[in-house]
Amino acid sequence: MTEVEPVGATAQTPPSSGAGRGMFGVQGTGDTSGFGGLRRRRAVELDSPRPYGGDFDEVVDALEEAYASFNDAIERIVVDRGELTLHIVPEHIAKVCQALRDDPALRFELCSSVSGVDYLGSDGRRLHAVYHLTSMTFRRRIRLEAAVTVEDPHLPSVTQVYPTADWQERETYDMFGIVFDGHPNLTRILMPDDWEGFPQRKDYPLGGVPVEYKGAEIPPPDQRRSYQ
Amino acid sequence: MTTDYAAARETTEGRVFTVTGGDWDTVVNEAGSEERIVVNMGPQHPSTHGVLRLVLELEGETVIEARTVIGYLHTGIEKNLEFRNWTQGTTFVTRMDYLAPIFNEAGYCMAVEKLLGIEDQITDRAKTIRILMMELNRISSHLVWLATTGMELGALSMMIYGFREREYVLDIFEMVSGLRMNMAYVRPGGVAQDIPDEAIVKIRELLGWMPDRIDMYEDLLSGNTIWRERTQGVAVLDVTGCLALGITGPVLRSAGLGWDIRKQQPYGGYETYDFEVPTETTGDAFGRYKVRLNEMRQSLRIVEQALARLEPGPIMIADKKIAWPAQLAVGGDGLGNSLEHVAKIMGQSMEALIHHFKLVTEGFRVPAGQVYVPIEAPRGELGVHAVSDGGTRPFRVHYREPSFVNLQAIPAMAEGGLLADVIVGGASLDPVMGGCDR
Numbered sequence: 001m002t003e004v005e006p007v008g009a010t011a012q013t014p015p016s017s018g019a020g021r022g023m024f025g026v027q028g029t030g031d032t033s034g035f036g037g038l039r040r041r042r043a044v045e046l047d048s049p050r051p052y053g054g055d056f057d058e059v060v061d062a063l064e065e066a067y068a069s070f071n072d073a074i075e076r077i078v079v080d081r082g083e084l085t086l087h088i089v090p091e092h093i094a095k096v097c098q099a100l101r102d103d104p105a106l107r108f109e110l111c112s113s114v115s116g117v118d119y120l121g122s123d124g125r126r127l128h129a130v131y132h133l134t135s136m137t138f139r140r141r142i143r144l145e146a147a148v149t150v151e152d153p154h155l156p157s158v159t160q161v162y163p164t165a166d167w168q169e170r171e172t173y174d175m176f177g178i179v180f181d182g183h184p185n186l187t188r189i190l191m192p193d194d195w196e197g198f199p200q201r202k203d204y205p206l207g208g209v210p211v212e213y214k215g216a217e218i219p220p221p222d223q224r225r226s227y228q
Numbered sequence: 229m230t231t232d233y234a235a236a237r238e239t240t241e242g243r244v245f246t247v248t249g250g251d252w253d254t255v256v257n258e259a260g261s262e263e264r265i266v267v268n269m270g271p272q273h274p275s276t277h278g279v280l281r282l283v284l285e286l287e288g289e290t291v292i293e294a295r296t297v298i299g300y301l302h303t304g305i306e307k308n309l310e311f312r313n314w315t316q317g318t319t320f321v322t323r324m325d326y327l328a329p330i331f332n333e334a335g336y337c338m339a340v341e342k343l344l345g346i347e348d349q350i351t352d353r354a355k356t357i358r359i360l361m362m363e364l365n366r367i368s369s370h371l372v373w374l375a376t377t378g379m380e381l382g383a384l385s386m387m388i389y390g391f392r393e394r395e396y397v398l399d400i401f402e403m404v405s406g407l408r409m410n411m412a413y414v415r416p417g418g419v420a421q422d423i424p425d426e427a428i429v430k431i432r433e434l435l436g437w438m439p440d441r442i443d444m445y446e447d448l449l450s451g452n453t454i455w456r457e458r459t460q461g462v463a464v465l466d467v468t469g470c471l472a473l474g475i476t477g478p479v480l481r482s483a484g485l486g487w488d489i490r491k492q493q494p495y496g497g498y499e500t501y502d503f504e505v506p507t508e509t510t511g512d513a514f515g516r517y518k519v520r521l522n523e524m525r526q527s528l529r530i531v532e533q534a535l536a537r538l539e540p541g542p543i544m545i546a547d548k549k550i551a552w553p554a555q556l557a558v559g560g561d562g563l564g565n566s567l568e569h570v571a572k573i574m575g576q577s578m579e580a581l582i583h584h585f586k587l588v589t590e591g592f593r594v595p596a597g598q599v600y601v602p603i604e605a606p607r608g609e610l611g612v613h614a615v616s617d618g619g620t621r622p623f624r625v626h627y628r629e630p631s632f633v634n635l636q637a638i639p640a641m642a643e644g645g646l647l648a649d650v651i652v653g654g655a656s657l658d659p660v661m662g663g664c665d666r
Contacts, residue, residue: 080597081342109471112602113611113628132600132611132628136471136485139492143600164474167636190299190665200307200624221311 048079056084059106059142066103067096085143093129093146094156094182100133100142101161108133108142111162114169116176120202124149127178127201131158131165148178150201157183175200263287267647271300275380275651278661282638284650291650294642296635301665309625313591314340315552317622319412324627325663326409327372330365331605332663333414334358336625338496339601339614340416343594346545353541354418355497360534361404361413363527364431367438368397369606369658370520370527374445377517377655381458383449393441396434403427406563418544420563421556428535435532442524449517459513463641463653466511473640474633477608478523479657482508482515489604496603501530513656520658523606550592553584591620607631607658631657631664 051057056079063086064070073092078085088096100108113132120126125147134141146155157180158165169180170189177198180186188195197204206220218224237244270281279300285293305320312320321336322329341347375390398408404427405411405420413420449455465473470480480487488505490498506522508515544551554569573581596618602611611628634657641653 081345081599083599085598110476111474112609113600113613113626115613115626115628117598117615117624117626130598130613130626132613134602136487136492141493141600141602143598162474163472164633164636167632171632188299190302192299199304221308 046078047076052077052079052084054082055138055140059084059140060086062103062105063096063099066106067099083141083143085145088144088146090146090148090155093131093144094158094161096144097131097133097158097161106135107137108135108140110134110136111158111164111168112141114158114165114172116172116178116200118176118200118202119147126150127153127176129155129172129176129178150177153178154181155179156181157186159183174198177201264292269650271297275655277376277654277659280635280654280659280661280664282642282650282654284642284647286647289647291642291645291647294639294650296638298632298635298661299665301661303666305666306625306627309622311621313620314416314594314622315591317625318415319410321625321627322410322412323662324666325605325607325610325629325631325660327369327660328365328606328610328663329410330358330361330414331603331610332627333412334362334496335601335603335605335610335612335627336614337414337416338603339599339612339625340594342599342601343597343614343616344416344550344592345595346417346547346550349545349547350418351542351545352497352537353422353539354543354545356534356538357419357423357543358414358496359498359501360423360431360531360538361401361419363530363534364397364400364434366527366606367524367531368394368401370524371397373520373606373655373658374517377652378449380651380655381455383452383455386445386448389441389445389448393438396430400427400430400434403430406558415544415552417547417550417552418542420552422543423538428538431531431535435528435535438528439525442521442528446521456514458648458652459517459656460510462513462645462649463656464510464512465637465641469637469640473637475608475637475657477604477606477630477634477658478516478519479634479637480608481506482519483511484509489602489609493602495601501533503530513652516656548583549587553580553587593618593620594622602628605630607660607663608634627663627666629663629666631659631661632666635659635664 052060060077067073069092073089073096075087075089078087097111100106110133111131112134115130117128117130118126119128127150128145128147131144132141133144148155155178157169159169159180160182166184167189169183170186172178173180173186174188174191175198187193191199206222208220209218211218265286267284267286268281269284271279281297281300283295283297284291305324309317309320317336317340318333321332324332338347341350371390371394375387375394378384378386378390401411402408404423405413465475465479465483467480467483467485470483470485476487484507486505486507489495491505503526506519506526508518554565556563557566559567573584594616596616598613598615600611600613602609604610608630609628610630613626613628614622615624617623637657638650638654642650645653
């Protein structure tokens with residue numbers, strides 16, 4: 001005898017709270033207006049084939065020549081929106097920077113920026129350290145990216161190559177918990193010294209705002225009702 | 229989230245905390261020697277430009293070691309951005325470096341536009357207005373630098389003059405955007421509203437008398453013995469030092485390297501303007517002062533050219549999927565959607581109402597990817613690293629703030645010098661803590 005659905009079974013109950021589910025608890029795009037045109041689609045560039053265009057080929061060739069273990073160091077190369085990104089195996093990052101700075105055909109004299117991005121939910125290595133290098137000689141810019149896991153968030157520090165990375169690595173540690181091995185003084189910089197947790201991580205718990213009315217609370221920003 | 233770090237005692241009026249210097253005892257103990265004294269300067273100090281804290285180890289009047297402590301003005305702007313839509317982002321970023329709000333906005337909007345791939349759809353008028361506003365902002369920012377640095381070195385008249393002229397520039401900003409500071413005027417796709425004719429008149433007036441005023445500052449300071457003694461050969465940093473420490477902007481140019489992103493990697497139409505990049509070769513505080521004065525002159529040249537090519541036309545991108553649906557207008561209760569637009573969406577067109585509602589509450593989606601947009605802010609390279617996951621909100625926005633990076637040079641400039649020169653060195657970097665700490 002097969003199981004029969006009892007007549008008058010309760011309909012699927014909506015979740016008790018609409019928080020975090022978009023305005024009015026709408027699922028999917030929430031687009032009832034027919035105005036789907038707000039969405040712009042574009043495939044994400046994951047691995048670009050050669051030729052990269054512009055003088056990017058020149059940069060990659062020069063690095064291949066300057067850095068002996070190039071093939072072990074480069075995970076993938078992405079050219080997107082006119083910017084070149086080299087995804088570097090974490091252990092190689094400082095040595096690659098050294099080659100990029102010192103090789104006469106590369107000459108990336110200035111490390112413009114070091115920061116982090118937390119790609120929560122992408123894969124295990126969700127914490128990315130992102131370096132933007134500038135070659136004033138050739139007027140070029142490239143981006144290096146090195147991905148680490150939350151369990152083992154270690155990267156070699158580039159402060160020996162670019163002293164300017166000092167504070168920027170500290171900020172990245174402060175916000176994402178990426179540990180830069182070899183950094184002279186890796187402490188918090190923007191948050192108080194005794195702060196716990198790494199605020200820019202995507203799973204960092206956000207606080208709500210208590211309201212002095214019958215114990216109500218304004219929910220944290222990621223749980224408020226809004227279009228997501 | 230914090231554990232107790234301040235001693236507390238109960239009083240009849242509740243618990244009272246005694247806030248201490250944090251690591252103060254540790255520093256003093258480590259210093260050891262009786263002749264060496266440790267001076268804590270800031271975070272509340274009139275000449276540390278906001279809430280910068282310096283811990284200085286002194287032997288007599290000589291600075292042996294300088295440590296910079298920042299973070300007192302950290303407001304989590306980058307994190308906040310992730311919970312607002314892309315357009316709302318301008319309202320946040322404008323509050324970072326509060327002396328150069330237009331640059332924060334322009335950098336952010338150019339990054340969003342690059343992510344969207346719509347840079348070539350930005351109208352000429354919008355581009356010209358952006359450049360016009362950026363250069364006026366550069367002048368006002370340099371004026372504040374001149375005013376505060378003058379004050380710190382005892383040239384109090386300079387402080388009065390600098391703030392007086394800056395006030396005039398802020399009046400122009402108010403006429404154009406409705407706000408003197410933190411305008412959120414530059415928006416993804418264009419600018420919030422058109423320049424009114426009265427503002428053009430006012431800008432022309434500024435162009436009329438400002439060159440003489442800059443000459444006056446120069447007459448007042450350049451030959452002044454005290455000014456020269458206090459700035460010449462003080463806080464020297466050469467090109468190698470600058471590049472190692474990542475210092476850009478007027479400090480780098482005062483050392484002799486004419487690196488200006490507006491010239492070297494032009495953006496937003498700067499390649500079509502005729503201007504020079506002022507440099508000096510001394511690499512000291514006096515050189516930085518000269519560079520900034522000359523930059524104001526060059527900015528006036530750019531403003532003049534921008535006014536000349538300000539042709540009538542749209543100030544917002546034509547693409548209705550991105551453009552803000554209404555013209556904004558300043559009413560009796562502040563900046564808001566213009567009355568005609570409100571009348572139209574409330575009384576005539578349901579579709580326009582839906583469009584407005586969707587675009588304003590939900591916002592537009594930005595294709596996934598990342599960009600880095602560097603622009604030349606008054607303090608150096610302002611870089612915006614923006615990451616999108618394809619949604620209506622930024623996934624991550626990081627600001628490469630010139631104040632943050634440049635402040636790393638304080639130990640290099642101060643150590644081995646006199647205590648009084650720490651002020652000069654710090655001031656010559658022109659740090660803005662709102663930008664530094666974000």
